[in-house]
Amino acid sequence: MAILTDGSKYATPREMAKLSAEMEVYTQLGICTSFVGVVGNFFLKLLNKPYTRKSLSYQATVNENVLLANPACITGCFFDAAKRELKKAGTHGNYDDNEAFSFAILRTVIALFGRKNFAHMSPGELADELTIRSRRINPNKMTRMPLIWFILSCLILIVSAVTTIQVGYFYYISSDYYKLILLGTLVAEVLFGLYVRRRLALTKLAIVVALLGTSFGGEFAVSREGSALSTLTTDQRDRLSRGVRAIHSLIRNIDELNLKKSNLETEIRQNESLFSANEREITDLSKSNEDPAIIQRRRNELAHKNDIINTENSQRRNTISGIDKAIQTRGIYANSLEKIIRQDVGSLFRKKYMEFMFSEDFFFHMLCDLEWETLELVEKRLLEMKATDNLRALGKKEDGIYTFSFSNGITEARIVFDPETTPVKVLNIKSSRAPYDVNMSDEQVESVLKEYGIMPEDATLKKVNDLMEENRRLEKEKRNLEEENRRKQKEVSGLTSDNVQANKTIKDIASKLRNANDDITRLKIENSDIIVEKKGLELEMQALKNDIYNADQTITSLNNEKRKLLEQLNNTKQENSEEIARINQIINHLDQQITTIINEKAQLEEDYKALKNEYNDLSIQYYKNITDTTNTIFQLNIDKKNLEEEVKKKDSDIKNLEDENTKQQTKITSLQNSNTITKGLLKKAKKKLKDLESGGNADFAEIAELKTTISKLEMQNGKYKSDLKDANETIQNNKATIDTLENDKSSLKNALSIADGKIEDLLRKINNLKDENDDLKSRLDNATICKNKSTRKLILDAINDAKEELDMSVPWISYIVDRNQNTRDDELITSIENALNRGVRIKLRYGMGNGSSSKKNNNKKNSRPISYNEIKKLETPPSGDGENQYKRTLYYVWQYHKKAKKSNGELISFKVNDHSKLMIVDKKYYIMGSLNYLSFLYQKTTTDNRGEIMIKDNNSKVMGTLYRLFSFEASSPSWD
Known part of the structure; x- marks a missing residue:
């Protein structure tokens, strides 16, 4: 080369x-x-x-x-x-x-x-x-x-x-x-x-x-002239080409049959699993406490399904047996044809390429995995291997062996060889895909097999096709039989299935009634909490509105004062520079005050807007709760009407069955009359036949005619008896069905009666709940109101009044409870310490932000990843807002826990995510509003003019609602 x-x-x-x-x-x-x-x-x-x-x-x-x-x-x-x-x-x-x-x-x-x-x-x-x-x-x-x-x-x-x-x-x-x-x-x-x-x-x-x-001037690639395949005549090449294509078509057909067989085996396994499940359910039904009629009907349904499964699996196994025979036959034909062609092609290649030692695997895979057109490309690669002096350079080494790749544009393949031996071993040939020349029909494959002498002239592959056609026919009959069985099963169990549906409707109504009753009980608590929370927000919003109004008044006053100073400045002579400087200094100071107040007002307006949004959300939630429960009751009324329709349907079915029994009874009477007449005729015929047979001159033709008549009368008599039996069984079955329907109707009527009473009770509870909520709102609105500085006396008197239990809820705790701070409130600190020394049990809800994930999850531990041991190591409270404000609150809670341990009283604290400001004194009266009394409390020296509103009342219903917030009995997190 x-x-x-x-x-x-x-x-x-x-x-x-x-x-x-x-x-x-x-x-x-x-x-x-x-x-x-x-x-x-x-x-x-x-x-x-x-x-x-x-x-x-x-x-x-x-x-x-x-x-x-x-x-x-x-x-x-x-x-x-x-x-x-x-x-x-x-x-x-x-x-x-x-x-x-x-x-x-x-x-x-x-x-x-x-x-x-x-x-x-x-x-x-x-x-x-x-x-x-x-x-x-x-x-x-x-x-x-x-x-x-x-x-x-x-x-x-x-x-x-x-x-x-x-x-x-x-x-x-x-x-x-x-x-x-x-x-x-x-x-x-x-x-x-x-x-x-x-x-x-x-x-x-x-x-x-x-x-x-x-x-070089010429072509480097080897010429195909003189190759082994080129020495064949056109007829020989065509014969080999047909043989290779027949091998590929038979292999493809075997693969399709194997796939069909695999699918059938999968269906059999699925049906066997379903059969086992049905058998288990039949066994479990014996332990059930349901109606025996329903159990027996279910048993019959499952048994019928298992019969169908057995029939289907039997048909599939017969089909698989036929497919196995077809695979075996086609495999024999494919192997025989491959051996003949392998022998011809192998002999041809071995004579041409004596330098190589071909393995049988090489020829097997070349004929089974490659198209005929690709064989010429294989031989071209062999010619190149024969012409080269360095086979190692020609091939690519992979895992200790050498491969020589080639492609026909669709299929990629590799010749595997070992250049280390003499002669060179050609081990195998590997293809990337199955051959694509697999489109020969069964008739063409038969022709090739007969041409090679493998199949007798009178044999055919049509038997396999007939087997597949028979399988399709059986599958169709199976589907028709299954459809007929379903239709009959539906006719037999139609009335009873209505009963099952009615029972399901009754169970659904009972479940909805229980859920609606639970919802009303939950709403009674949840909506009262919402009302109280809304009242707290109203008080805070009113305080903020007062602060905004005061800020507006202050800004107006400062602007008036500034305007007067400007007029005074205009009237001041230029020579009086000291007076001008003084007035300008005052004006600048006023501008700073106005700017500060404007900023504070803007912040107040933002706070008011946030509270307003929260208030609106609570209102929406309140009405949504009522609407959801009302819709449930409305749906119950619809279900009740459906039950009433079921009762009417039962009445109609009973009437139809009674009409059917009347018709059957009329039929029985007619059959009995006909049967009596037939018996009389039969008796006379038998008597006449006996007389004729005992007589001396017997007329054999008349005797034969009488015997025929007697036979017909006996057959007619038997038919009458069968019809009478069927009619009586129909009447008995109808009566049993009527009894079942009457029982069902009675159950439905009882369910309707109970549902009516329960729905009326639910509506009454809803109306009572609305009245209670309105009463709660009214009592909150009529409570005593304290504003601004008067709230100080209200809080201190409440702490001093406590004898047994003092319940407090605040978002934050600040410096006013710390004797070591300049901003402390000594009177407040003394009141709390005296209460503990008196043996008062103080329950404290605290925390806002940086805590539990929902306002409603008040009984869940704080989820924020903060170390309480870190709080215990603090020597002084941290300053600032944000996270430090949260840490400062924890610090003071811990400090008062230490104080409580040294006193006669008890402190139980619970971390929540709540903005409420509330106090309950010995469960006698409550105080709530906008004042965070452990963070800010009016004092004589207070210069902060913020507006605060608190209400005080002793209404027991309101107090019961509020006291649920203090249902905890242990500190969480624990400070021990």
Whole structure:
């Protein structure tokens, strides 16, 4: 087989010398050296000193002339230059012979044109194709590429340097950033240089391929002339082609039958699982406490289903048995045909390729896995393997063996061989997909099998098709039988299924009644909580409105004062500079106050808006709760009407059955009369027959006629008896069904009566709940109201009044409870300490934000990831808002726990996420409103003019609702 390096024998010495010199000179290092030389010559020229030319073209010409002066060295230098370019392109190795060297060049150059396009070409085909493509590459590209790389690299360095200087000068960045910029530039330069180095090497090698391929002048690929298959006649080739296609069609048909068999086996397993489940359910029904009639009906249904399953599985097993026979028959035909063709083709190949030792697996997979057209491509690869001197270079080593790939455009395949043996072992051939020439009909396959003498002339594959057709017919009959059984089952159990549906409706109504009753009980608690919470929000909103109003009044007053000062300033003479400065100072102070108050007012308005939104949400939730429960009751009324319809339907069914019994009774009377007449006639006929037989002159014709008449009368009598029995059974069955329907109707009526009473009770409870809610609102609205500074006395008196239990709920606790702070409230601290010393049990709900996830989850532990041991290590309370405000509250709770342990009383605290401000004293009266009394309490020296509102009342219903908030009996989290 011709190889690429054979082209060097026909190339001119000048062409090889020129290309060799250019490959050596036109490199990245060469362009850098040339640039240095040009710069040096420039300065030498300025100094009027002698210089020599350093351009790359000049050096290439010099090297070319040197090689031409030594013709014996041209080929060696040419190949050495090509080997250097191979290494630069990333292909490394020792090329002991020209074949390995040629294959390495070809497999490297395909990277320029896309490896996928050449993945399955042989070296000869690669050489031919790459010669054509490489001719299109401009040789000047090799000379220009180093110069382009040099210019772009210089531009990158210049841009990087300028950017670094500008950034460092204007932005004063640290030296670390300079290092990063320089490192990035260096990495970019290196990567760009390596890329250009490889592309330049590939371009040079492509020009080498173009030169050698063009010089060779012919085709490198082997010719198919003289191949083993080419020696066959047209009839022989057609016969082998039909045989291979028949093998593929039989294999495909066997695969389809196996798939059909697998699907049937899966269906059998599924039916067997269903059968077992039905059997278990039948066993479980014996332990059920349901109505015996319902249990028996269910047993009958399950037994009927299991009968159908057994019938279906029996049909499927018969079909599988037929499929197994068909698979066995087709497998025998396929194996016999494959052996005959393998023997013919194997003999042909072994005679042609005596250099190889073929395994049986090679021929088996070649015939079973490859199309006939692909066999010619296989032989072409064998011809190339026969022509080459270096099989290792031709193939690709994988897991200790060598493979030689090829493709026909659809199927990809590999010849597996071992070049280490003599003769060379051809082990196997592997295909990437199943053959596609599988479209032969059964008649065509039969013809091929008869042609090869495998199938007798009178045999046919139609038996298999008849078997499949029989299977389809049985499947259709099975479906029809199943549909008929379902129809009969529906007719038999129609009335009883209505009963089951009615029972289900009764159960649904009972469940809905229970749920509605539970919902009303829950609403009684939830809506009262919402009402109380809304009242607290109303008080806070009213306090905020008062604060906003006061802020407006203060701003108006300050603006009036400022206007007077401005008028006074205008009337002041210019000479009185001290007076002008004083007035300006006062005006500036007023402006600052106005700005501060305006900001405070804006914050108050935001707080008011937030409270308003929360208030609206609570109102929506309140009415939604009522609406949902009312809708449930409305749905119950609809279900009740459905039950009434069921009762009417039962009445109609009972009437129809009674009418049917009347008709059957009339039929029985008619049958009894007819039967009596028939018995009389039969008796007379028998008597006459007896007289004739006992007489002396017997008329045999009359006797025979009488016997016929008696036989007919007996048959008629039997039919009357059968009809009477059927009619009586129908009446009995109808009576049993009527009894069942009467019981069902009675159950439905009882359910209706209970549902009526329950629905009325639910409606009464809803109305009572509304009245209770309205009463709760009214009592909250009529409670005693305290505002602003009067709230101080209200809170202190309440703490001092406590004898047994004091319940307090506040969002935050601040410095006023700490004796070590300047802003403390001594009177408040003393009141709390005295209450503990009196033995009062204090329950404290605290916390707002940074805590549990929902306002309603008051009985859940704080979910925020904060360490309470960290709080215990604090020596002073943290200052500031946000998280510190939360920590400060925890700090004071812990401090008062320590105080409580030293007193006669008890402190139980519970962390919640709540903004309520509430106090209950000995369950006698309550105080609630907007004042956070453990964070702020009016004092004589207080300059804060905020507005606060609190209400006080002793209503027991309201207090019962509020006290549910203090249902905890242990501190959470624990401070022990």
